[in-house]
Amino acid sequence: MDFTFGPDDATFREEARAWLEAHLVDEYAAAIGAGGPGSEHEGIAVRRAWERELGRGGWIGLGWEDGGEAAGGRRRATLTQQVVWAEEYARLRAPARVGHIGENLLAPTLIAYGSKEQRHRFLPPIAHGEALWCQGYSEPGAGSDLAGVRTAAVRDPERGGYRVTGQKVWTSLAQDADWCFVLARTEAGSRRHHGLSFLLVPMDQPGRIEVRPIRQMSGTSEFNEVFLDGARAEEVVGGEGNGWTVAMGLLALERGVSTLVQQIGFAAELDRVVRAAVDSGATGDPVLRERLVRQWAELRTMRWNALRTLGTTTDPGAPSVAKLLWGGWHKRLGELAVEIRGAAGAVGPHDWSPGAPYEIDEAQRLFLFTRSDTIYGGSDEIQRNIIAERVLGLPREPR
Structure with a gap:
């Protein structure tokens, strides 16, 4: 592609830089440079508040194919404008994003594979910086080999949805997330990439979900083990049994x-x-x-x-x-x-x-x-x- 910045990009850069400079003050100024790989433990409360500040400014979801505006954000930015925003954000060392997984992984997946009702329910909280997500893919024995997932989900005849039981590992920021998208086996006896579904699980389920931080040799604990014991999954994205297609689509993003x-x-x-x-x-x-x-x-x-x-x-x-x-x-x-x-x-x-x-x-x-x-x-x-x-x-x- 012809990747050059034009006059509109220069105007957009000035807008982005001005907004960041005006809002990176007080408690947010103290969080400049906080977070990032190896330091995700830093300033979680302030960075969550910063996520909401970004949402109020309409800076979340700039790359969504259909729906920054529909979800309460601004219109979709061009690719060059998205790069401009990313460059200005990084150069000013704004706090590391805690909403990355929701904005850049889950939201585009919902736009591509989710229903209209799911997009209306889950995109606005992400765009407003209110809902944080984590990714429930890897398991002990099924990390890089994702098709070996053993976490099982069965239909809940009383409340609808599914009950999920299993263990996930290396789950970034699970201790702070509100939701987790989980790859689980919904067809008993299925093997490899067959019989998997992409489920949306609320994390606030005491007694049903336990999060155990994994202490690394650097002394920090970004990653976690997540134990699910009959945890309720409210939604399935892309239809039951189509989890492998949805999961691979997400990884491509x-x-x-x-x-x-x-x-x-x-x-x-x-x-x-x-x-x-x-x-x-x-x-x-x-x-x-x-x-x-x-x-x-x-x-x-x-x-x-x-x-x-x-x-x-x-x-x-x-x-x-x-x-x-x-x-x-x-x-x-x-x-x-x-x-x-x-x-x-x-x-x-x-x-x-x-x-x-x-x-x-x-x-x-x-x-x-x-x-x-x-x-x-x-x-x-x-x-x-x-x-x-x-x-x-x-x-x-x-x-």
Whole structure:
């Protein structure tokens, strides 16, 4: 596509920047830079309030195909305007979004596969920043191999809907979410991608849903285990038994403008690593210097790849290629962040008084958290299989 910014985009950029500068004040100014991968625990209450502020401003749902306005937001923005908004948001380091899953995954899925009644019920709370969602896909033994889902759902003859029983894992922000979209097996005895349904489950069900945070080696707990014991599911999206189609459609949406936001954050992290390398004298090492330059060049490549695929929905390998690129890139950046400091990179700013908790700094958190980048969201091995089988047409891996 011809991806150039025109006069309308410049006007839109001024509007977006002015709105952000006018609203990133007081408690929101204190939350600038808060959140993001490895730091999702920061300022949840303020970031939830910020989500509602974005909703009042009409800045949620800019990329929805039919319905920012119908859901109470502003008209749909063009692709270039969506990029403009993402760039200004990231450059001003506005608080990391807690509504990402609802806005960028669940809402487009409802627009594509949901009923009119479901769109009218669930889109407005997302557009207003009032409802937070989490994703109930992975399970113990069924992470990257999503077709191995064992969570079961049976029809509830008394209240309608379904009763869901099973366990989900690696569920981001489940402890704060209001709703969860759950992939569950609604046909007893079904196997693999058959007999699955895409269900919408309210999280406020004491005694029926238990959330257990998973403490990571970075010390934070973005991810959770979710145990469902006869939890009520109120809606099925796309019809019973069509869950695999809906789930795959949703995964195909995990790219686009949001990847550009991610890359702007990556650029800020790279700048901090480069500054640290200059300050420490590590740039005198030609090997480290070459690796820093390579990180910069690869980030530029990722940006152009994202722009190349932004306007197309016909490339089944695009999400996998993007995941392979950014997962490995971010992991290598975390390694560089500690390597440029030498032996000092192994020791945190620790208070050695008795009983004091061991703390790590920003670079060390980056290193520890990025160990997971090539695993979560589909491991590198799975992404390569998808490219090989669905794009290149190679023989399927024996199972």
